[in-house]
Structure formats: C-alpha cells, structure tokens
Amino acid sequence: MRNDPAATPSTIYRKDYIAPSYLVDTVEMGFDLDPVSTRVATRIVMRRNPASLAKGIVLLGEELELVTLRLNGKRLKPAQYLLDGGMLRIPLAPAKVILEIETLTQPEKNTSLMGLYVSNGNFFTQCEAEGFRKITYFPDRPDVMAKYTVMLRADRKKYPVLLSNGNLIEKGDLGDGRHYAKWEDPFKKPSYLFALVAGKLVCQQEKYMLKSGRKVLLQVWVEKGNLDKTQHAMDSLKNSIRWDEERFGLELDLDRFMIVAVGDFNMGAMENKGLNIFNTKFVLANPELATDVDYANIEAVVGHEYFHNWTGNRVTCRDWFQLSLKEGLTVFRDQEFSADMVGTDSGRAVKRIDDVRVLRQAQFPEDAGPMAHSVRPDAYVEINNFYTVTIYEKGAEVVRMYQTLLGRDGFRKGMDLYFKRHDGQAVACDDFRAAMVDANGRDLSQFERWYSQAGTPKLQVTTHYDALKKTYDVTMVQSCQTTPGQKKKLPFHIPVAVGLLDQHGFDMPLRLKSEAINPAQDPALGITRVLELTKAKQTFRFIDVAEKPVPSILRNFSAPVVMDIDYTDAELAFLLAHDSDPFNRWEAGQRLATRSLIVLTNAAKNVIGTADGTARKTAMTAAMNSAVSNSAALAEAFRIILFDGTLDAAFQELAVTLPSESVLAEQSDVIDPQAIHAARHYLRSKLAHVLNEDLWVVYYANETPGDYSPDALAAGKRALKNVALSYLMDGDDADSHILAQHQYDGATNMTDRFAALVALTNSSAPGKADALSQFYADFAKEPLVIDKWFALQGMARTSDVAAVRQLMQHPAFTLNNPNRARSLIFSFCNNNPANFHAADGSGYTFWADQVIALDNVNPQVAARLARALDRWRKYGSGLQDQMRSALQRVAATPDLSKDVQEVITKALAY
Numbered sequence: 001m002r003n004d005p006a007a008t009p010s011t012i013y014r015k016d017y018i019a020p021s022y023l024v025d026t027v028e029m030g031f032d033l034d035p036v037s038t039r040v041a042t043r044i045v046m047r048r049n050p051a052s053l054a055k056g057i058v059l060l061g062e063e064l065e066l067v068t069l070r071l072n073g074k075r076l077k078p079a080q081y082l083l084d085g086g087m088l089r090i091p092l093a094p095a096k097v098i099l100e101i102e103t104l105t106q107p108e109k110n111t112s113l114m115g116l117y118v119s120n121g122n123f124f125t126q127c128e129a130e131g132f133r134k135i136t137y138f139p140d141r142p143d144v145m146a147k148y149t150v151m152l153r154a155d156r157k158k159y160p161v162l163l164s165n166g167n168l169i170e171k172g173d174l175g176d177g178r179h180y181a182k183w184e185d186p187f188k189k190p191s192y193l194f195a196l197v198a199g200k201l202v203c204q205q206e207k208y209m210l211k212s213g214r215k216v217l218l219q220v221w222v223e224k225g226n227l228d229k230t231q232h233a234m235d236s237l238k239n240s241i242r243w244d245e246e247r248f249g250l251e252l253d254l255d256r257f258m259i260v261a262v263g264d265f266n267m268g269a270m271e272n273k274g275l276n277i278f279n280t281k282f283v284l285a286n287p288e289l290a291t292d293v294d295y296a297n298i299e300a301v302v303g304h305e306y307f308h309n310w311t312g313n314r315v316t317c318r319d320w321f322q323l324s325l326k327e328g329l330t331v332f333r334d335q336e337f338s339a340d341m342v343g344t345d346s347g348r349a350v351k352r353i354d355d356v357r358v359l360r361q362a363q364f365p366e367d368a369g370p371m372a373h374s375v376r377p378d379a380y381v382e383i384n385n386f387y388t389v390t391i392y393e394k395g396a397e398v399v400r401m402y403q404t405l406l407g408r409d410g411f412r413k414g415m416d417l418y419f420k421r422h423d424g425q426a427v428a429c430d431d432f433r434a435a436m437v438d439a440n441g442r443d444l445s446q447f448e449r450w451y452s453q454a455g456t457p458k459l460q461v462t463t464h465y466d467a468l469k470k471t472y473d474v475t476m477v478q479s480c481q482t483t484p485g486q487k488k489k490l491p492f493h494i495p496v497a498v499g500l501l502d503q504h505g506f507d508m509p510l511r512l513k514s515e516a517i518n519p520a521q522d523p524a525l526g527i528t529r530v531l532e533l534t535k536a537k538q539t540f541r542f543i544d545v546a547e548k549p550v551p552s553i554l555r556n557f558s559a560p561v562v563m564d565i566d567y568t569d570a571e572l573a574f575l576l577a578h579d580s581d582p583f584n585r586w587e588a589g590q591r592l593a594t595r596s597l598i599v600l601t602n603a604a605k606n607v608i609g610t611a612d613g614t615a616r617k618t619a620m621t622a623a624m625n626s627a628v629s630n631s632a633a634l635a636e637a638f639r640i641i642l643f644d645g646t647l648d649a650a651f652q653e654l655a656v657t658l659p660s661e662s663v664l665a666e667q668s669d670v671i672d673p674q675a676i677h678a679a680r681h682y683l684r685s686k687l688a689h690v691l692n693e694d695l696w697v698v699y700y701a702n703e704t705p706g707d708y709s710p711d712a713l714a715a716g717k718r719a720l721k722n723v724a725l726s727y728l729m730d731g732d733d734a735d736s737h738i739l740a741q742h743q744y745d746g747a748t749n750m751t752d753r754f755a756a757l758v759a760l761t762n763s764s765a766p767g768k769a770d771a772l773s774q775f776y777a778d779f780a781k782e783p784l785v786i787d788k789w790f791a792l793q794g795m796a797r798t799s800d801v802a803a804v805r806q807l808m809q810h811p812a813f814t815l816n817n818p819n820r821a822r823s824l825i826f827s828f829c830n831n832n833p834a835n836f837h838a839a840d841g842s843g844y845t846f847w848a849d850q851v852i853a854l855d856n857v858n859p860q861v862a863a864r865l866a867r868a869l870d871r872w873r874k875y876g877s878g879l880q881d882q883m884r885s886a887l888q889r890v891a892a893t894p895d896l897s898k899d900v901q902e903v904i905t906k907a908l909a910y
Ligand code: B3K
Pocket: 128, 129, 267, 269, 270, 271, 304, 305, 308, 327, 384, 387
C-alpha cells in the first residue's frame, strides 16, 4: 500500500507488544480464482482472548475491496466498524464471534509478489511477513494460530492443478468448466504460513518411508518442460527428512509434503506448511544448466525450508521482533545439515569457511552501518527490511555458540526441551534461551546480550610465555562499536576456542590453571579449550606449557567477532601449514594475504590521486612493484597448500582465494574501491606469474572426466581447477586464453562452462565476445542461465555504467522479474565496486534511477537495492558527496514505499 507522500511511516516497537484481543480457532476460505478479480470468502471462528485486556476486534487488510462483512450471521453496517489505513476495527463484539468476510483482490495487477499474484499464468501466494492481509481481512500476526480449511475453485483447463496447505480431502467438477479442490491443514498455524498454488504444473513424486515406518507422499511441482530438473531437489528433500530424524529426532508430521517452483519470487523460498514455494533458482538443476554452487544452494535451501517445519511452523514467533528465533535457528540447522552431508572433517571445515565468508562479507558491514540492528531488534518501520544477514546469519552464529558452550549433547537436550515446552505455540527468543539454560543447568543470562546488542564485537588478544614458570597467558580485551540508537555496549559472553601449537606444529596438551585434572591423565580433555570471555578484559593462564607455543585462537570461528592478534608473517605461514584446525589454517592464509593487499592498496591509492590514463597505469605498477612486501612468502605458502596431498581440493581452493574486495573494504578506514581492486588484481597477476607452472599442474590434476556428479569431492576438484584457471587468466597470456577457450568449448557441465566464460569475459582473450553471444544463443530458453549471463556482465571488470545501461535495453531484460533485476542491477551495484563507485558518480545516478523505478514495481526488491549505499560514510569525501546527493534524490521522490523510505532515511541520518 502506498503511503501518503507527506507522511513519515510509523515505527513499530518491540516494547509495545500486546497479546491479541481475540484468538482464532478455525478459518474456512473459499477462493474463486480469477486473474483479474478473485473473490475470497472467509469464515473465521474467534473468541475473546482471556489473556488480553483489549476489547474490540482488530483485522488487517491491504489493497482489498470489502464486499460484505457479517458478524454472527448479521451483516455489519458501516457504522458498526471502522475501516482506516489498512485496519478494520469492530469496537463492540461478543465473546464468541463468527466473522464472514468477502473480499476481492486483483492478482494480475499485483507486481509486489506479496499476497495472491500471477506468475506466467499461474497463481501463487506469498504471505510472510504480512501478505495474508492482501488476501482477506484478518488478525494477520504470527501469534494468532488457527486451523485452516481451503476450497479452491477455478477453470479446469487453465488451472488443472489446485494446491493448498495440508491434505487434499475432496475434489471434483463444478459443471461450468470449473473444478474444485478442498484442502485441510490438520495443524494450527499463523496466517503467514498460508499458501495456495493453482495452474498448469506437473510433478515428480514418490512415496517415502519415514524412520517410523509411516509412508509420506513427496512432490516437486514445476512448469511443464522442467521435469528433467527436479531430481536434485527431491534427493535433497529426502536427505533433509532423514537428517532431521537422526540429528534432532524430528519427524515429518504430514502425510504429504509439496515443493512448488515459481519464476517470479521475492526471495529464495517459503516454508508454508506442507506447501513450500520456491524460487526456481533453488529447485531446478541439471548438469548442463546448474553449477556446483547451484546444486549446493538447492540442497541448503530445500533443507532450510523443510527444517522450518519444526523450527518456525510447529513452534513459531510471538511477534516479528523474534524473527531470528526461527531464522537463526533454521539457518544453523541447514548449515549443520550441509556439513553432515559432506561428512568428512575437512568437508565440514569448507562449509564453515563458506558460511563465515558470507558473514564477513555481508553481515559485518551491516553491523557497522545505518541499518545495524540486534539479532532481536527493538524497532522497525517495515518488517520486510529485517530479513537480513543479521537475523539469519548472525542469528545462526548465536545458536551455534550455544552448541559450542553446551556441547552437542547439551544443545540437543535444550532443543528437546524447547519442543516439549512450546510445540504449537508462538514464542520469543528468551524462551529458546530458557530451554537451553534449564536443560543444562547453566547460567546464560549474560548471553542475552547477543540478542539485544547490535554491532560486531572486537577482540584484542595478547599473549605472554613465561619460560621459567612454564605458563602461558592469553589476555583478551573485548569492545564493541556504537550502533544507531545504542551508544553503550556491555561485555558479551564470548566462547573463544583455543589451541596451542608446538614448534613442530603439533597441538600441545592443554591445562588451564583453574583445572584440577592433568590432561595427560585425561586425553578426553582434548587439544582445544573453549575459554569463556565474559568481562571487558580477562587473562587465562595455561600451565605446564613446555615451550613457547604459537596460539591458534578462535578455532572454527567460535564466535562472530573481529579478532586482532599480533602474529608475525612467519607465524601466519606456520599456522597455514600446520594448524590442526582447518578453519584457522585458512584464516592464517587470509591474514597473510590481507597484509600484502593493504600495502598494495595504499601504494595504489597514492598513484590514483596523482595520475591518470597510461601514466597512471605505469605509475601504479611501479608503486606496487616496490610495495610487494610479503607476496613472495604468500606465493610460497600457497604453493605448499596447492601440493599438500592431505587436503581436500575444496579446502585448497578456499585457501588460495584472496579476501574479496568487500572484505578488504571493511578493513580500510576510508574505502578506495579502485585502489582495492587494482591491488587485488595486481596481486593475483603476480601470483599467476610466480606460480604459473604450479597452476598448470593443478589445473590438469583436478579434471573430472566422466559423468557429472555434484558430490563434494568432484565439486571441490572443479573449484580448484577453475581457481587455477582464473589465476592463469589474470596472467592474461595467450596460452591461458587458449586454455579457457578450450574449456569453454569442451565443457560438459555448467560449472566448467560458466567458469571458463567468466574467465574469458574478465580477460583480453580474443574470443570473449563470441563466447558471450554463443552462450546467450545456446541458453536463451533457460531463464536461470540467462540470469547468470546478465550477472556475469554486471560484475565484469570491464563493465561500466554505460555497459550496464546498454544491457538493460536487451530484450531479455525486465525489472518485473526479481531474479532478472537482481542478476544485472544488483550484481553491478553490489559486486562491481570499482566500476559502481566511478569517480564521476555515474554509478550512483544509475542506482537512484533503478531504486525509484523498481519501487513502482516491487518495494521489497527496491528496498534491497537501496541498501547498496549503506556504507556511504566510509568513502572519501568526493564519493560521499555524490552518494549523499543520490540518496537525497531518492528521498525526495514522491510516493515512495515505506520499505525504501526506511532504508534511505536511516542511511541519510547515519
Ligand atoms: N521465511 C521466508 C522468508 C520470508 C521473507 C519475507 N519478506 C524464507 C525463509 O527464511 O525460509
């Protein structure tokens, strides 16, 4: 719903929560589906909530035409209710009420993709967070849980398939060319989990036997022509079901579980009870069309939505401030699922590293910018703006810390108690913590600050070895920057996993001064100790330390913090070569590389200000050549990694990948995107040069001939081979051009084909234009592949604003499809920093144009794009001024959605 242009959208506060005045027992709905105007008849059985003091009935509705409203059989006259700004109030109502409401909605006109909408001729719904109110008037809040029965009626030819939540209890013909299907969901649910799908769809289905012996029907529904792309989603679903039984003792509670793929979708997928609706991107895959990363993402998202069935659906959120209760927990569960699917220790580490990279790349900046919020926020304007990396990924880290503190078994006990207490309820983050506390007899009151305080804690670590006393002190100081609305931060309860390495690189036995047991007598104590930092400054003393160790701190990234520790380059190389904790091995390499990159970035910065054109290029190379510092050591360390036969290829690939431009940007005081880009590119080509022969060897050693399989081992090899290719291409010589072209032409799977296309596009290879157009021609009928084609060009080193504007003219481009809009526009604004932040500000003009244009189509997508300028305060004054102007231009646009308004207002106020 559009706002009055003059009005500032109102803020909702967590402290204002009040229980609903009425509870709903049952909801019966009848839909006469028509793209132009769909009639929805709803019958709601309600009763006054004994736990509430409020009297009247409050219903929410948006963009609806109210046809009739009956209370206990009597039609209400306009004087008996108030209809104002999306709210329908009935001030006087008896204790028991049956409401009958008839509304009209216009699915075809609905481009926001919230509520009931049409995609490629079929009907879909999206109700989380507040979309149900676009279907009917309802107490559309998650703490109102009810049982639903749904009758769908539609033209049989146009909409042969009619689906809703739960079980199909009846279907038949209506005689007038229409047919019907009646669905009943046996479980109480909040309205945000309601769903319907209607249209021309086909499915892959199978009967699956649960551990208990009960048989369930699993279906993956897609448009005709996509049935050859559903197997991986089906396999992932079965694996998810089995995993939740085994790891958490949680069984599928329905007889039927459906996944439906839709091409127009605002996010990844939606966990509607028994009827998950997915972005096609997270369902459809076959080797010719999807990459290894796509395969892994499908497994993760199918798992995520399935796991919501318990963490989210059976136990849901009291209010939207508690969103991380379901999202953080469910992300943690999907991360563990993906890790367990790989199985090996190093496979788990690879998954962990991937997850931490996302956290650092996206969540740390969010925590340091205008939209910073705690895992359980205190206020929002538009809840859709709070489906963030903080709620999801940092929320998952918070859940992971319980497991680190309580152990796997302790965590499981806490989960069991959580379900025992809260099944069928809408609860709060505090209830989850209480279950963990009570099941384990632990005091986790200080741990609550992870929910209430925003910002990424900083950890300063110093160490001291006393050779005489054989003691080793680890001193940690924690702090946290202020965030909007939160000036004062109190110390967090931080689990810090620590190991100590001897001079040969072996783990030393650990014994804290406070520990009575000698670890030699109890090997179970292990080689990693989780220190619990609770004060602003604390020293932990290890005793019986035979020699001066090299410390390995924050193993497996045991807490979402930024850790500063004074390693020498030699110590980092040592850790990279020897640490038994694979995460910290990788981390040591990243630290080493970051050092080189910072020196190089500073060198580039000095040149960028003083020269231009060819002179600048020469000056830049000269400056960097003199600044190479430890890059020889880095190359040597990488060489050791590349030829360490004990390592998984997937780990090797991560270890030799340099920190991304956005991670480097966060580490600068003032971001200079061109300097960062130049430095990273320079270092890559330098490494390509020094390691040239090694890279060729690695390339050929990691080919994966034969049939494609997305398993971790094969995918890891492809990743390593393709990182070797991309380095070689940064050397930009004729031999590597030929290699990339050869790989492109001969590829038998999308992973290899696309990696070669990316490498070609970012090089000066003669065949790159042909390859791009060939790729388009070959895959023109596959929207998800064409998204890749746009995305790759949006991110290309050679794509400036003009090139992106040009691509927007391509007949296949449209703003109306979120995947397509994201593929080109988002990838340029978020993932092509050197070109987006062009000195003339043209990138920002482009950004403002697109935010404004998208806001007219789809406010949620527009608000996501709006966030590309979050970090504007971190740039030099020239860029800052231009960013401010662009933000102001958007802010001054009449009729902005509250989604975009919230993001822009907060950015400008920062
Ligand atoms: N719960 C949905 C996200 C809904 C987003 C609404 N703007 C998907 C998920 O997290 O599984």
